[in-house]
Amino acid sequence: MVVTAAVAGASGYAGGEILRLLLAHPEVEIGAVTAAGNAGSRLGDIAPHLSPLADRVLAPTEVEQLAGHDVVFLALPHGHSAAIAAQLPQDCVVVDCGADFRLRDEAAWTTYYDTPFAGTWPYGMPELVAHDGTKAREQLRSAHRIAVPGCYPTAVSLALAPALSAGVARAQDVVVVAASGTSGAGRSLKAHLLGSEVMGAMSPYGVGGVHRHTPEIEQNLALAAGTDASVSFTPTLAPMPRGILATATASAAEGVDATAVRAAYEQAYADEPFVHLLPQGAWPRTGDVVGSNLVHVQVTLDERVGRVVAVAAVDNLTKGTAGAAVQSMNLALGLPETTGLPLAGVAP
Amino acid sequence: MVVTAAVAGASGYAGGEILRLLLAHPEVEIGAVTAAGNAGSRLGDIAPHLSPLADRVLAPTEVEQLAGHDVVFLALPHGHSAAIAAQLPQDCVVVDCGADFRLRDEAAWTTYYDTPFAGTWPYGMPELVAHDGTKAREQLRSAHRIAVPGCYPTAVSLALAPALSAGVARAQDVVVVAASGTSGAGRSLKAHLLGSEVMGAMSPYGVGGVHRHTPEIEQNLALAAGTDASVSFTPTLAPMPRGILATATASAAEGVDATAVRAAYEQAYADEPFVHLLPQGAWPRTGDVVGSNLVHVQVTLDERVGRVVAVAAVDNLTKGTAGAAVQSMNLALGLPETTGLPLAGVAP
Amino acid sequence: MVVTAAVAGASGYAGGEILRLLLAHPEVEIGAVTAAGNAGSRLGDIAPHLSPLADRVLAPTEVEQLAGHDVVFLALPHGHSAAIAAQLPQDCVVVDCGADFRLRDEAAWTTYYDTPFAGTWPYGMPELVAHDGTKAREQLRSAHRIAVPGCYPTAVSLALAPALSAGVARAQDVVVVAASGTSGAGRSLKAHLLGSEVMGAMSPYGVGGVHRHTPEIEQNLALAAGTDASVSFTPTLAPMPRGILATATASAAEGVDATAVRAAYEQAYADEPFVHLLPQGAWPRTGDVVGSNLVHVQVTLDERVGRVVAVAAVDNLTKGTAGAAVQSMNLALGLPETTGLPLAGVAP
């Protein structure tokens, strides 16, 4: 099977990462690559790391460019996917890397986003374990519309879901602090994203529950816990181009011990090709997953204070965005889930 | 007034930073510089950034080298300060950058450290506000023995103490995640500290309440709150040489609003020359305090989840160690507190 | 065709990169992984980025571990390859990533290395163009012993060879300054390689013609020029984990113009899958080739001073070492040259 795939928003970092992965995918032929403001540009001038595609010219992001492909990846600012998706055929696999179809709760959408609620698509986080033990993977097989998770929600949810699903921790009063590489902020020209400002510096942003990934994290944790979830979420910007390190703590359930906590993770992730539960005593390092579709996870119980502390590392552009998109596409197409996806990080 | 100062442990990062600050201090003449394993080395071969001292030769760290100075800075591994301090004259100002004399509770010391409890000295964090509104500064005036705080406790305590002291937040179930530059780990030759491993990567360590700064943080927060304190503390290693960003959350007290939270900080820090409470909406960035003795602080109330979120940025080597040492020395000597200390960070 | 491959020296950076590439190679099954001092360790404890191999245990680097594989990669300190290679079967493809078999001139070897001269194997830089227009590729087809080039020689030679081969520049008085990421120095525990020392700093080393890659560079440039070559080579250490940027200048031949210079490169690299001659006005950036087997090249003529200035960017671990090794193996095995090798860099 060789399918054709178009990438809309190919001049952004997420779009570029999708192209990088598709170049190594044995079952995909890259079709149209489109952009908004950068339409008409040579791809090599914008993303010179994609050497084999350097002479491709970016087409405008219009339905007529995208239609006719087996798969369409949308890597657009939120609010732009619904109109395009509506015009694409039902049997086209549309994989949306934006936020538009992630949330189930219209009120949460409205509170955090400034565009109309577009609906909810199957959620592209195959490993997410629900309270009943099922995983999100099932809804992705043969799906034709897929909502790729946000990068922070990927790290946080995969860090905490096993503990919540197994009942060893509670979903209320979760506290998360996560550090992200600068590519998470995209290619926008803002002074605080200049190399001179970023290198050698860490800073928080979106503090106090206002970051847009907050409701998505709570939705996932609620699914895992089978209860409501409340999360204090503080994202920080770290001096590295890629990677998210999420440190998530949740109140331990009464009477839980370290063995039970560990067992919850071993059970949840025993057969997951992209989740690597580290041996006890080792902790995730973002550098080990850069460029790969892996999540490295570790957990411990701080008995003194009664909190489970779970940490996950992902590459925000790969497993955090483009890798999850391709992984979900593989499921939708009936391909082996790992097809074409890097299993080893680019380290050191 | 010109005093003479010796620095023991001058070949480490903390000792080097003390020397950097003393070189610019108008009232201090640098006397002996000593080391253990590096004794006999030219300082310029170990710390070439201290150009004016390049031809100094490191003496062995022995009492006879240190005695005879007005001030002695100790920048030694923990467990080494007590024996030396006991042999120095009572009227010599001894400023210990190690952990040995920071804790009041012998049991806490014994749990976290592997050497005998040495006692408790006045604590070199002048801005730390207690539950009764007094500050640690008072005990430092004319002190002859000073325990310089740890770098993480500096950032965390100055982030949260005003909220606790004013009663707008509670000291139980505090959750702190802090990112530190690699110099916090010292100059030890360990594989995970190699540049190849560190650059582009974040990782946690000492997770689950085992980091030695935990009891010191709890001691400070308890002082501020007037109650017991319990802290889930997760330190992380960030790809930058200097700086700590501490994100600290505490449960908000009943009925507290954002105005009360802000007021607590404005009151606590109104007259502090080294604590800069940022205007609302701005958040600390470690890069802005690098090389300076400043702490940048911001706070907000996340009403959705009922947590106060406070963030502080310091340079772990300056305000987090050597700057606090010099600031405390200034107080002990009766000098203006800011004498010789950098008030502006080296940015970008 | 599926071949088995062993990797000796798998706990070093070069060995780890070979494993990363082989994990994605469709025709290779990874066999023995061996180490010297790290024998007996779990690979996941040393190279956690190689997630699928985490539970592999490193065997000792002994012939009995390596024999029986179709391909053996040697990633050993120089001086160790000859003894092992001599004991491996003639029909085993031995790919040496060390320096031992790179030089043709025994005197040059003796001057720069401290071990006996081992001989000369076919040189694993397929794109290197000789004065007569032939390329090194030809000697690699069906070869059973291959000497993988050094990382600096890769960047410098591919930057300048077309100009020398075409006669538009001269091989005498070449001046090269190259910046390398820290992984080029390997995983050795040295103070100047600590992250705290490396980040935010650049420094030269091996200045004045003493770096061991100097004779290898001169050998390649002499091959391209058909004359003797003399090179002033200054390597510098840059604050990044991977990548080499080589800036190489050579005296322009009499009467040469910019068009002739450009033409030399277009001709030499027209059909090379791993050499990307950038469009005029664009210059290589190491970040664009990280993790890939690509070389980005650009050249210009500075008519004011009569020098051709050529710049190449490579990933020192990929095209600079492990990628060239796999590329050469592909040629030796009769596989398409690009099989299993990344064509796109991991950027940003």
Next chain:
Amino acid sequence: MVVTAAVAGASGYAGGEILRLLLAHPEVEIGAVTAAGNAGSRLGDIAPHLSPLADRVLAPTEVEQLAGHDVVFLALPHGHSAAIAAQLPQDCVVVDCGADFRLRDEAAWTTYYDTPFAGTWPYGMPELVAHDGTKAREQLRSAHRIAVPGCYPTAVSLALAPALSAGVARAQDVVVVAASGTSGAGRSLKAHLLGSEVMGAMSPYGVGGVHRHTPEIEQNLALAAGTDASVSFTPTLAPMPRGILATATASAAEGVDATAVRAAYEQAYADEPFVHLLPQGAWPRTGDVVGSNLVHVQVTLDERVGRVVAVAAVDNLTKGTAGAAVQSMNLALGLPETTGLPLAGVAP
């Protein structure tokens, strides 16, 4: 003596660095701080590292704001200084950090700059040694108009001038490759300066003799050599915020040996407080001079190829711009040359 100083262009990196230094200068009171597009902004919102000045509001860059100060620092884009300087009193010390008054040769100016030639002011590089052994320092004493050198010319000229002045190397066919931190490019919002693009990457720019610092370098080297000079100059962008490492090679004069080369540097820099000639075998590291006004220099003779190789490290914002400006001001005001200037770098 306390003088008042105004800073025009205070919202840029150079202007910010001037303010950082002046905050620690015991003889200067900071007066007006002005900007163009950022006029009206709070300084704390633009340069939060200047904590003591956070509440200052930037005035527009107009003569009426600047007049009335003893000293005026201009940190403006080139082409803007002449009109302002002409309206300032003759007894006001005007220190121009722009390029406008650096070049003596109108033709060179016209070739490289796009504005009218403004003239030539005394050149603020006190340590620059001429062919006759005099230094630029002499012209700065009591000067009222000073042209601060460019950052690259500072590093290159101080690296090579002693060799040229002493006649041990020749000024023709000099080859320089220099790496600069990103702050050298200023705060302009350009995609290639984003942190995501810069971190982990090196790239050249202005290749082939087109960089504007080229004629300034040649002017300085010609002064030192007493002959014409020609320089192949390639600047590169390095993944660090501050620092320049210049590697400069020049053809050795006939019959010169290493002792003569070393002697030239020892003589030239014996009494220079800001130039640190490293002991033989040690090489400059930009990290050691960050934030300081120091230049670290080393030199060797590569006898094989007949080139002198000299390397200098400076902080582009401090000794490369603002530090040289304050140093020159000190000379102009008759203050000790080192007054208020940092002699130690902020390392690690």
